[in-house]
Amino acid sequence: MRRYLVGAMIPVAFLIGWEASTRTGLLTLESLSRPSDILMAGYAALRDGSLLLATMQTCETALLGLAIAAIAGIVIGAVLGLSSTAERIIGPTIEALRPIPAIAFMPLALMMFGFGVGLEASIVAYACVWPILIVTIAAVRAVEGRLLDVAAVLELPVWKKMAKIVLPAAFARINVGLRIAAAISLVVAVTVEIVLNPRGLGYRLILAEQSLEIGLMWAQLVWLCLLGYVLNLLLSRLGRGSTPVWRPL
Amino acid sequence: MRRLFNPMNLAALGFALLLLMAWQLLADAHLISPIFFPSPLRSLAVLQHRLADGSLWLPLAATGLRMTIGWLLASAIGVVLGAAIGSSRFARDLLDPTLEFIRPLPASAVIPVAILFLGLSNAMSVTVIAFGAIWPVLLASVHGFSSVPPELANVSQVLGFGRADFLRKVAFPSALPDIVAGLRVSLAIALILAVVTEMQSSLPGLGWDIFSAQRFYRSADLYAGLVILALLGFAANHLILLLEWRVLRWRNLRT
Numbered sequence: 001m002r003r004y005l006v007g008a009m010i011p012v013a014f015l016i017g018w019e020a021s022t023r024t025g026l027l028t029l030e031s032l033s034r035p036s037d038i039l040m041a042g043y044a045a046l047r048d049g050s051l052l053l054a055t056m057q058t059c060e061t062a063l064l065g066l067a068i069a070a071i072a073g074i075v076i077g078a079v080l081g082l083s084s085t086a087e088r089i090i091g092p093t094i095e096a097l098r099p100i101p102a103i104a105f106m107p108l109a110l111m112m113f114g115f116g117v118g119l120e121a122s123i124v125a126y127a128c129v130w131p132i133l134i135v136t137i138a139a140v141r142a143v144e145g146r147l148l149d150v151a152a153v154l155e156l157p158v159w160k161k162m163a164k165i166v167l168p169a170a171f172a173r174i175n176v177g178l179r180i181a182a183a184i185s186l187v188v189a190v191t192v193e194i195v196l197n198p199r200g201l202g203y204r205l206i207l208a209e210q211s212l213e214i215g216l217m218w219a220q221l222v223w224l225c226l227l228g229y230v231l232n233l234l235l236s237r238l239g240r241g242s243t244p245v246w247r248p249l
Numbered sequence: 250m251r252r253l254f255n256p257m258n259l260a261a262l263g264f265a266l267l268l269l270m271a272w273q274l275l276a277d278a279h280l281i282s283p284i285f286f287p288s289p290l291r292s293l294a295v296l297q298h299r300l301a302d303g304s305l306w307l308p309l310a311a312t313g314l315r316m317t318i319g320w321l322l323a324s325a326i327g328v329v330l331g332a333a334i335g336s337s338r339f340a341r342d343l344l345d346p347t348l349e350f351i352r353p354l355p356a357s358a359v360i361p362v363a364i365l366f367l368g369l370s371n372a373m374s375v376t377v378i379a380f381g382a383i384w385p386v387l388l389a390s391v392h393g394f395s396s397v398p399p400e401l402a403n404v405s406q407v408l409g410f411g412r413a414d415f416l417r418k419v420a421f422p423s424a425l426p427d428i429v430a431g432l433r434v435s436l437a438i439a440l441i442l443a444v445v446t447e448m449q450s451s452l453p454g455l456g457w458d459i460f461s462a463q464r465f466y467r468s469a470d471l472y473a474g475l476v477i478l479a480l481l482g483f484a485a486n487h488l489i490l491l492l493e494w495r496v497l498r499w500r501n502l503r504t
Contacts, residue, residue, distance in 0.1 A: 006339070007346035085257075092261040093268065099482035101441040104456070104475055106448070107463030112285055183353075191357035195449045202358065206449075209361035217361055221354070228353025 033214040042219030050204070051223060058200035061117055062189040065124025069181055073129045074174060077136025078162055081170075087137065094133070102127035102188060106196055116199070120192045127188040128181035135177025139170035179235045186231055190224065201227075284468055292472040299473065309477060312443050312454035315371065316485070319378025320439040324432055327383045331390025332416055335424070336397075348387070356381025356438070357445050364450065374446035381442045382435040389431025393424025426497055433489045440482050455481070 015035050021027045022034040033041075045051040080087040102123050113119040147169055151161040167174075193202025201224060208217035269289045275281045276288035299305040333340040359380050360373075367373035397420045405415045447456030455478050462470035 003342045004346075006342040009343060010347045011350075088257045089260045089264045092258075093265045096265070096479070099437075099486065100475055100479040101444055101482070103441055103445050103448070104459055104478050107460050107471055108285070108468075108475075111463055111466070111468070187355040187357070190355040191445055194357050194360055195445060202355075205358060206361050209365055214365070217365075221358060221362065224358050225350055225354045228355065229350060232353050 033218055037215040038218040038222070041213070041215035042223065045216060045219060051220070054199075054201045054204045055223075055227065058186070058189050058193065058202065061120045061200065062124055062185040064117065065121040065189065066128050066178075066182060066185040068121065068125040069128035069132055069185075070178060072125070073132030073177070073181075074136050074167070077133045077174075078140050078166060078170075080133075081137040081140025082166065084141075098130050103191060103195070106192060110196060115197055120189055120197050120200075123192050124185050124188045128185050131180040131184065132174070132177040135180075136170065136174050139173035139177075140166055142173065143169045175238075179238065182235055183232065186228060284466060287469040287472060289472075291469040292476065295469045295473040296476060305477065308454045308458050309481065311452070312440075312447065312456065312478075313481060315374050315378065315446075315452075315454065316436070316439045316443040319375045319443065320382050320432075320436050322375065322379040323382035323435055323439070324386050326379070327386035327431070327435070328390050328428060330383075331387050331428075332394050332420070332424075334387075335391040335394025336416060336420060352384055356442055357449075360446065360449055369450040369452070371452065373450065374443065374452055377446050378439050378442040382439040385434035385438065386428065386431040389427045389434075390424055393427030394420050396427075397423045426500065429489070429493045429496060433486065433493070436485050436489055437482065440478075440485060444478065 018027075018032075019035045022032060042051070080090060105126055106119070106123055109119045109122045113122060143166055147165050148161075151165045156164065189200065190202040190205075193200040194206050197203060201220065205217060205220045205224070208214075208220060272281075272286065273288045273290060276283055276286055276291075296305075330344070334344055335341075356377060359377050363373045363376050363380075367376060394416075401419050401423055402415070405419045410418065443454065444456035444459075446452060447454040448460045451457060455474055459471055459474040459478070462468070462474060
């Protein structure tokens with residue numbers, strides 16, 4: 001209990017100080033707004049649905065990008081994980097592409113897709129594919145050798161071996177990569193919107209700043225904090241013991 | 250040299266060259282759009298040209314400087330805050346909830362706020378970079394400072410160290426491997442945010458170069474910019490690895 005009180009000290013003091021200093025005229029309102037106005041602006045944006053619509057747009061695109069990255073990352077990762085020859089030949093090329101910030105591809109994606117979902121989802125996919133790919137390679141390589149022996153004895157074709165044995169056995173670990181990528185996807189989606197793409201939460205945020213709707217800007221910032229917080233909470237819940245881990249008998 | 254030129258590495262190099270060659274041939278035959286995929290040789294020519302006339306260095310230096318200053322700022326604040334949180338129960342209770350709430354915020358979302366207060370300036374860019382790059386280093390130093398081996402804490406007690414001496418002479422070196430690992434992640438983020446702020450606010454630098462190359466449909470310039478950016482990221486990462494090796498050599502010697 002004492003812990004929560006101590007933890008609440010800074011935010012509460014900050015908010016009261018902010019509100020009080022704008023009320024007494026110590027600070028001017030031009031670029032600051034104040035907590036009560038921010039709350040009102042946030043409430044208004046929630047009621048007229050614009051905030052939820054923007055959130056939907058952002059989340060949809062982030063999810064689409066994540067899904068593309070998951071499919072590409074798991075398929076390529078499984079192949080490279082099973083064949084160390086392929087990994088050693090293709091690996092260095094992948095390592096050379098990895099350090100390029102996904103955001104730097106934005107102008108290129110803009111030329112290819114124009115404004116819209118394609119631009120944003122492709123950047124999200126590029127950013128998200130690396131953690132999934134790397135974790136999948138490691139996970140597939142760590143699959144129990146005896147399981148692969150079983151597949152060999154049963155003479156399973158490659159795709160059946162993948163679907164029935166390798167991927168289920170590796171899934172608990174791949175899940176870790178997916179969770180990292182999910183956190184990245186939201187960040188990248190918002191970034192693309194802020195810099196370039198005229199849709200979603202990031203665009204609303206920069207638009208509110210440019211049209212000097214300061215209260216709305218702060219409200220959306222707090223909303224983004226909440227969104228990220230809830231996402232992180234969800235992801236860590238998902239990670240905790242809910243995925244079955246296959247253990248050798 | 251033997252290890253560098255083993256058949257596998259040659260095969261890996263061959264694969265990369267094969268991809269580039271296929272790209273070159275497809276571009277030459279106009280099978281892929283030269284607007285989206287200009288031939289690698291054209292990008293290389295741009296790179297060569299920019300190296301020769303020196304127009305490469307200014308944006309490279311601008312981006313590098315922005316990245317470095319923001320990163321240093323983040324590192325300093327991150328380590329100090331991390332030391333406080335990692336070594337004091339009260340500081341942890343006081344700061345943790347606030348930081349945990351701000352942490353999931355995408356760093357780029359701070360750009361509008363930073364523009365409002367600082368304008369489209371280098372200060373704005375550096376602030377955003379510092380905000381985004383602080384988290385890895387902060388989390389790493391919290392972990393490092395809170396997991397100082399109890400024997401070391403006992404030793405410093407026996408030696409009669411005060412709190413400041415304990416933090417500086419015992420806890421900091423003990424936390425250093427964690428901190429350096431965090432610094433490396435932070436630097437990668439700093440580069441990304443340098444590029445993002447340049448694109449958003451038209452600040453001169455590599456990010457802006459790439460952006461304006463797109464505006465004028467000069468896609469060879471765009472790819473050249475990407476290559477330089479990748480090299481900058483690669484170099485920065487390896488500088489830290491070198492630093493890590495130098496700073497942590499004493500640990501390897503001991504074991």
